[in-house]
Every structure is written in C-alpha cells, then in structure tokens.
Amino acid sequence: MGRIAAADSVAVIGLGRFGRALALELMASGTEVLGIDASEDIVQDLNGQLSHVVMADSTKEDVLRQLSVHEFDRIVVAIGSDVQSSILTTSLLLSFRPQHLWAKAVNDAHGRILEQLGVQHVIYPEKEMGKRVAHLVRGSMQDYLEIGDDFALVKTKPSARFVGTPLGQLGIRAEHGVTVTAVKHAGERWTYTTADTVLAPDDVILVAGETRKAEAFGQLR
Template sequence: MNIFGKRLSRAVHRQAIAVVLMAMGAVIVATIALMLVTGYPFDRVLFEAVSAFGTVGLSTGITYELPPAAEVILAALMFLGRIGPLFSEKSRRIAEADSVAVIGLGRFGSALAEELMASGTEVLGIDVSEEIVQSFNGVLTQVVRADSTKEEVLRQLAVDQFDRVVVAIGDDVQASTLTASVLLHLNVPVIWAKAIGEQHGRILEQLGVHHVIFPEKDMGRRVAHLVRGAAMDYLEVERGYAMAKISPPQVIRGIPLGQTGIRKSHGITVTAYKTLAEQWRNADNQTVVNEGDTILIVGPTAQVEAFAQLR
C-alpha cells in the first residue's frame, strides 16, 4: 500500500488502524465519563480529554474546577498517551534474538534487509541518506538516518544489543571500516561485513570481523560455473568448500552410492538427490541415482568443480 508516496506493508497498515481505533475509543470513553462526573458540555470535556491524551497541556480553563474523579480520569488518559513510547516496538524488538541491524541500505543492503523481513526477521535499517531512509519507511521494522561511524550514535540506537549486525556500506571504505571497528568495540556477538575489494576484506579480517563477504566476487564465481554449464547451481559455502547441484555422471549411475567409492576417488559427498517424479531426499549408501536425476554434492572446492565436469 502506498500512502503519500511511501510504501507501507499490510502489517504496518493493520497496526496503524488498530492504534487509531484504540486511541479514539479511549478518548470517547473518557469524554463520556467526564460529562457524567462534571456535567460540562461535550465539546469542553472532549477538548480536555484530547489534550490529556496527547499530553499537550492545553485547557479550556476548567481543569482547576474539576472534581477528584475527573482528575483521575484525565491522569489515566495522560498515562495512556505516554505508555506507547515507554513500551515501544523498538524497545521490545531490540531485545529479541531474531533481529538484525543492517547498516547501509544500498542495493546489497536493501536486498538483504527485505529478504530478512520476508523470512520473519525483525530488521533495523541504518543509512546516512535521508532519501533512502524515507523510501524504506514502513518497509523495514525500523529505519533510521544516522552516522554509523560514531559509537555514541550506535549506542543510542541500541545497536550494541543486537546479536547480529551486517555492515553493508557499498562504496565508502573508510565508513565501512570505522563502522566495523565501532561494532567490535561494542562487543556485538556476530558481525558480517561487505568487503568492497580484496584489500578492504583483509583489513576487515585483521580487525576481527567475524564474517567478511564479497558479494560481487562470489556472484561472479557462481555465474561462471552456471555459464560453463558444469552445474545447475553452485555455492561456495566458505573459502575452499563448495556445494553444487548437478546431473549424476556415468560413474555413479545405477549402483548404490556406498559402492561407488566417490569419497575416496573424488573427494566429494552426495548429500541429496531428486528424481523427476519426486521431491528432494537425503542420500545414503543405499541410494541409487540414474540419468535424469539431480544430485547435490559437497566437498573441497577443487574436487566439487572437477566432479561437476564429469559426464
């Protein structure tokens, strides 16, 4: 849903409607109660009720004339008007385990944040661009314009309370490095950082960043394997270890996997398989694969690449 040019999720829309209805209900009930207690007309007590709920301090001049019962009603309204910020979504979500802070909402960071949201993970998005922040208002759990290189700013945003933080700053090596350094100083348990290049990646690793990722480089390798036609899909899990989806080569067709000896001869393991008529299943020593099936193999990168070339 788009409101004033901003895209809002259905969940945010429903939540906003619920909050408005509850606020209106509280004010109306309080107004009726004030009319019964004080005898003042509807318009005057409505103004007092709205002012109390909004905690704006305005009055028609009857506040000091109100009986104790009316004062209690107004005090309750003032409490309700302020209880939201005291128990805000932000405070609760910061403490949740399934939440991630994403710093930098460029192409990589925004795609990551939206995918996390789609999977049910709460996301705090941070970027220095007001335009970018506005574009994600209502899309992420929370989005803030801030300078992530300053420790005090991240503390105010409670980033140090997150279990996982991703530094996805796209083209500013200095900002990315300083942000990672601040997060390490804040003792964030798990830090992921996007490396802009090999040298930047080495710096992040030397700082102590737990996971350094090279999106462009990793995607280039993956696409290269797909273009060569050696694999239907390919993923390097970490340096030196990979996973590939391929068609079973002749050497393992028609016999139980346990009798093929591929772990010794080729250094890879078939972990799952899929026939044309079935869904994916875990593979074991008794599994037999045939032409037309699809298998999932894992192992050292060089061995996986070599096995994927077999026909």
C-alpha cells in the same frame, strides 16, 4: 527508540543492493531487522518492509546509541559506496563489543583494514559471487557453494554412467573422491541419499567434496 527484539534481531547498516537483499531475506526467514541508511529515498522505499528502518548517520556514536544499536548481538555493516563511513562505523560498533559483527569489504585493501580493526567476519560479496559464477560458467553445474578453503557443494544432474545403479555399487567416493549427499527426483522434494538410492536421468543431485574434485564430478557427462 527502544530495542526492537531479543536474540533473533539483526541490525543492518547500509541498505544498498547487498544490504537491502540481506535485510529482506532476514525478514523473510522471520528475523527482526533494524535497517539504517543515510539515504532518505532508500529508507522511504523500505518503509514497511523491515521491522524498523531509519535514516541516520552511522558514523556518530550518539546516533547509534539512540537507535539502541549497542544492544544488538548481531550487526552487519553493508556500507559499500563510502569506505570511510564503513571504517568509521565499524570502529564505533567494535567499541560496543557485539557478539557477532559482519562487515562488507569492497576490495582487498578495505578488507585488510577491517580485519586489522578486529572484525570477526569480513565478507566480499562481489568477489565471492564472481568466483561462484566462474565455476558455474566453466561447467554444467546448476549451482556451486564453496565451504571453507577447499570444500564445496555442487548442484548438478547425474552423469549417464551413474544412472540406474544403486549408489552403493558405484564406488563414487573411491573413484572420484566425492559423496552424493542428496537427490531430488523429478516432481519430488529433496531427500538424503542412501546406498540403495538409484538415480534417474532427470534427477538433480548435491555432491560434496574437495573443491577441485566436486567441480570435476559436476562436469562429468
């Protein structure tokens, strides 16, 4: 099998729930995807939905080379149910020296091994989603995204105290330590805010700031 694409292609190894969702989202954004999984049923189910999808044993170097995986600059190891296969596959891929390699970890111990192997990006989908949902459950936020160790973006509705007055007159950053970066007025598209932006009760806003402060601001009513 020859190389399927140039710089914009991604190889996704392991097409369970996380790998499948990732591969399909990449395809939806116009990125070519080579999907690899050991399950014939999974491969058949995704046939025609990815640029290429192949049933193969990713723990064998000759198989990966036959599939031209060594030519990919971006590779994601999304194997979750078999930690041994994840580690063996990741070890082989590291010998190819890809520019970017992401690997899914199912727990902290698995993640430590991946980090010790030299994986640049270790991801914990279940753990990260659990933390995200916990923040949403605690308050009235519509969405929450933590960026780095102590910075977050919060999607929420504005408190009544911030409605009807231009943002530049509210002193939100000085009082609450956050910035209202964007707004979506009812029936309109997202736009960046300015000092002259006036919020309405039905608006949705994006708030950026330290995690604790952004969350607290999202809970104001």
